[in-house]
Structures are given as structure tokens and as C-alpha cells.
Amino acid sequence: MSKLQRTLYTSLAGVSFGLGIVGAFLPLMPTTVFMLLALWLASKGSPRFAGWIRRHPRFGPPIAAWENERAISRQAKCLAAAMLLLSMSVITFTLDSLLLRSLLIPFLALVGLWIVTRAEPRS
Numbered sequence: 001m002s003k004l005q006r007t008l009y010t011s012l013a014g015v016s017f018g019l020g021i022v023g024a025f026l027p028l029m030p031t032t033v034f035m036l037l038a039l040w041l042a043s044k045g046s047p048r049f050a051g052w053i054r055r056h057p058r059f060g061p062p063i064a065a066w067e068n069e070r071a072i073s074r075q076a077k078c079l080a081a082a083m084l085l086l087s088m089s090v091i092t093f094t095l096d097s098l099l100l101r102s103l104l105i106p107f108l109a110l111v112g113l114w115i116v117t118r119a120e121p122r123s
Helices: 003-023 031-045 047-055 060-069 074-094 098-116
Strands: none
Touching: 003 031, 003 047, 031 047, 031 060, 047 060, 074 098
């Protein structure tokens, strides 16, 4: 892999990690998706950065649970479900397009169903 490719992967990993941090505070931004994407991108461009993400005190344990067990903590499930419900409410009351509402709300409900049916970490 060329230096340019590694730099691109690492840069995108940094952007994704930053978006994940933003997602920890904004209800419509998914933290976990961006953190997993950041980890994948970093593993391609900078194994040191990937290791740092895995060892991060806040984001490392949920990533390890997902990588090792495909598990999501009960707290994360509850938070995700609450944020998805909030998002569906916002969409219901603010989006004028019936077509978009009828596509987005069932999609978010299915995402929520998928999340809550994942296993919980054993440890």
C-alpha cells in the first residue's frame, strides 16, 4: 500500500472518529457506526491509531465487545433505542413528506429492532 493510501485511510479514520465523538452528544448521529468505521480505516492506514482506538477508555470496551462477541451492552441498547425513538418523533412532527416519513420511520424501527436483539457482552 502506498504512503498516499495509508494517509487517506488514516485521515478518513480521524474524521470518522471525530464524527463518532460528535455522535456521542447528538441524538441523530450514530457513535458506534463511526467508531467501527474509524477502527477499520485505521487498521488499513495506521495500526498504531487502530490500537489507540481499541485501548481508548470510553470507546474501546464497546468495540472489543462487538469484535469479540458481536455484543452490545444493555446501556448502549437502551440509549440507541431512546435516540431512535426521539429521531422517529422528530421525523413524525417535522417532516412534511409522507413518502419520506413512511420510508424513514420503518427503517429506523428495523435498525432499533436489530440493535436490541443483539447479544449482551458476557463480561
